Amino acid sequence: MRECEIKREERDDLDIVRLDGALDSHSFPRLESTLNSLRDSQRHRVILDCTGLDYISSASLGALIGFARRAREHQGDLRLVNLSPKIYNIVELLGFHKILEIHKNIDEALAKFGA
Amino acid sequence: MTPEPASGATLAYLLFILLAILSAGLFFAIGAIRRLRHERDELINQKEVIFGFIHDVGDVFAHSENINLERMLDRVLFYAVRTTRASAGAIYLFDKAEDLFRARAVSGMFPPLSGSVEASLATAVSKSEAVEQLVRSQRVARGEGLIGETADFGTPILIEDAARDPRVPAYQLDFLKIHSILLVPMRFLQKILGVIVVVNRVDARPFIQADLNLLQALADQASVSVHYAGLRDSLDEKQRIDHDLNVARQIQTALLPRAIPRIAGLEMAAFNHSAQEIGGDYYDFIKIDDEHLGIAIADVSGKGIVGAIMMSISRSVLRAQAIMSTDPSEVLKGVNRVMFEDIAEDMFVSMLYMVLNTRTRELHVARAGHERPILVQPHDPHCQIIDSAGVALGMADRDAFESLLTETSVVLSPGDTVVAYTDGVTEALNAQHEEWGVDRLFETVHEAAPDGAHAVIHTVQQRLDRFVGGIAQYDDMTLLALQVAQDYNSAL
Numbered sequence: 327m328r329e330c331e332i333k334r335e336e337r338d339d340l341d342i343v344r345l346d347g348a349l350d351s352h353s354f355p356r357l358e359s360t361l362n363s364l365r366d367s368q369r370h371r372v373i374l375d376c377t378g379l380d381y382i383s384s385a386s387l388g389a390l391i392g393f394a395r396r397a398r399e400h401q402g403d404l405r406l407v408n409l410s411p412k413i414y415n416i417v418e419l420l421g422f423h424k425i426l427e428i429h430k431n432i433d434e435a436l437a438k439f440g441a
Numbered sequence: 442m443t444p445e446p447a448s449g450a451t452l453a454y455l456l457f458i459l460l461a462i463l464s465a466g467l468f469f470a471i472g473a474i475r476r477l478r479h480e481r482d483e484l485i486n487q488k489e490v491i492f493g494f495i496h497d498v499g500d501v502f503a504h505s506e507n508i509n510l511e512r513m514l515d516r517v518l519f520y521a522v523r524t525t526r527a528s529a530g531a532i533y534l535f536d537k538a539e540d541l542f543r544a545r546a547v548s549g550m551f552p553p554l555s556g557s558v559e560a561s562l563a564t565a566v567s568k569s570e571a572v573e574q575l576v577r578s579q580r581v582a583r584g585e586g587l588i589g590e591t592a593d594f595g596t597p598i599l600i601e602d603a604a605r606d607p608r609v610p611a612y613q614l615d616f617l618k619i620h621s622i623l624l625v626p627m628r629f630l631q632k633i634l635g636v637i638v639v640v641n642r643v644d645a646r647p648f649i650q651a652d653l654n655l656l657q658a659l660a661d662q663a664s665v666s667v668h669y670a671g672l673r674d675s676l677d678e679k680q681r682i683d684h685d686l687n688v689a690r691q692i693q694t695a696l697l698p699r700a701i702p703r704i705a706g707l708e709m710a711a712f713n714h715s716a717q718e719i720g721g722d723y724y725d726f727i728k729i730d731d732e733h734l735g736i737a738i739a740d741v742s743g744k745g746i747v748g749a750i751m752m753s754i755s756r757s758v759l760r761a762q763a764i765m766s767t768d769p770s771e772v773l774k775g776v777n778r779v780m781f782e783d784i785a786e787d788m789f790v791s792m793l794y795m796v797l798n799t800r801t802r803e804l805h806v807a808r809a810g811h812e813r814p815i816l817v818q819p820h821d822p823h824c825q826i827i828d829s830a831g832v833a834l835g836m837a838d839r840d841a842f843e844s845l846l847t848e849t850s851v852v853l854s855p856g857d858t859v860v861a862y863t864d865g866v867t868e869a870l871n872a873q874h875e876e877w878g879v880d881r882l883f884e885t886v887h888e889a890a891p892d893g894a895h896a897v898i899h900t901v902q903q904r905l906d907r908f909v910g911g912i913a914q915y916d917d918m919t920l921l922a923l924q925v926a927q928d929y930n931s932a933l
Contacts, residue, residue: 351744351915385742385743385787391786391789391836395786419791419810419811419812419813420789420791420832420836421810421830422833422836424832424837425832425837
């Protein structure tokens with residue numbers, strides 16, 4: 327599996343985080359440190375672009391939900407966009423499509439953020 | 442002829458008899474009411490204690506990977522005393538090097554269980570300190586006294602009236618007197634780790650069977666962590682990491698059912714294959730009552746030790762909730778209520794929980810974010826999916842979880858097969874990084890189902906092995922199958 331590349335791009339008061347590869351136990355620490363640095367710098371409005379995401383482990387999904395929950399406490403949120411059918415299936419099976427905000431693309435998520 | 446009027450004396454006599462009967466009745470009625478009231482209070486009490494216990498178990502093991510043995514034992518003893526409403530307690534651990542038991546945690550005024558000690562205590566300045574010191578300094582040989590007996594036989598001992606039992610020391614000093622005593626073994630795999638002892642309920646009543654059950658459940662849970670904490674205390678960091686995986690595997694093995702219950706008219710089979718990193722899968726069969734069987738399969742999001750401890754908590758919480766209802770969605774709601782409060786915010790457990798009425802063959806299914814079970818019926822060319830909605834445990838608060846959870850049911854006919862699995866099965870990878878996939882699983886299950894539940898498990902295992910070809914897997918694989926016998930009706 328391809329190791330996941332994580333790129334963060336700041337746009338005004340929100341961040342777009344792009345994932346490329348497999349979010350498994352090898353890439354998990356990288357995801358964790360990205361989320362921690364967002365949290366530490368009080369960046370609570372985040373769009374997660376999953377265009378290049380081939381796989382996501384349960385630990386990674388847990389970390390995303392934990393982040394979303396905290397972000398909501400600060401009037402922010404985490405919005406997932408561009409999910410492949412495979413990734414959507416994983417999210418849906420766990421019932422997380424009901425607790426995470428999922429949008430078709432970045433524009434839709436931006437609109438929801440009122441940006 | 443009119444009857445002769447009764448004389449005054451006869452009347453008074455009759456009145457006296459009537460009053461006597463009435464007052465005797467009243468006397469017995471008051472007794473009965475008191476007894477009923479006491480039983481009711483005891484039941485309410487028990488219910489509160491059980492709820493408290495479920496909460497405590499979560500608490501004992503939260504972050505238990507970071508604490509040392511002494512603190513872990515103090516914590517376990519604290520809950521042991523609270524759960525049983527005991528006035529004092531102690532945990533004796535077996536010391537391998539010395540080949541004897543020593544008290545490693547003491548709470549309250551716990552009396553020594555052997556030796557004549559009163560002379561020295563009568564003059565001690567701080568009695569409680571002196572007693573604790575004495576208890577901690579005593580050595581208990583294998584097979585010696587009640588501790589040795591509990592450990593040797595590996596079974597709990599409940600003594601309601603200790604004064605009449607020669608095994609219990611009789612003290613003259615009031616604060617040492619033992620009225621009622623309860624001992625349970627701490628076991629891990631086949632090994633006895635130690636014994637938890639509690640004495641004298643605070644309400645002055647003797648301990649009862651329910652106290653024993655709760656204490657044993659707590660001891661079973663604690664043993665896992667105590668075993669691990671003990672190991673860690675005696676090993677350096679490097680060795681510890683080497684042991685981690687082993688311990689996780691041992692915990693997992695200890696938690697899986699040793700045998701699948703035998704139920705007339707049902708064939709059941711299961712397999713669990715742990716991955717290198719131990720993914721935290723488990724399954725369980727719970728006999729709820731004479732005609733309800735609970736069947737659970739779950740996948741914990743954490744791996745290694747953390748995953749194994751989470752698994753152990755999930756199993757306990759589920760087992761405690763399962764006996765309260767035959768309605769799987771109610772049970773999962775109860776589990777989530779406990780887990781949501783008590784587990785780390787980024788951990789979750791996907792769980793499928795089904796309750797089968799073995800008389801009516803009605804299967805109720807609730808799914809907390811787990812893989813949907815498969816139903817194969819004779820002559821049906823396809824596998825069916827038993828679907829219902831729900832979020833994984835520990836991720837949604839009470840309102841969200843409960844509003845999203847639905848339950849579905851199906852009445853099974855003779856020959857019907859139900860298969861549940863974890864994602865490790867369908868996500869098993871071969872050398873080309875291809876997944877085994879849902880289609881291959883369904884095809885295999887469908888082909889093997891006519892030959893029974895064991896055939897399903899066996900065939901899936903065989904084909905999976907062939908597919909992955911010795912490639913180490915990242916995730917655990919767990920699969921269980923049940924089939925209603927073709928001759929179900931005659932089996933009853």
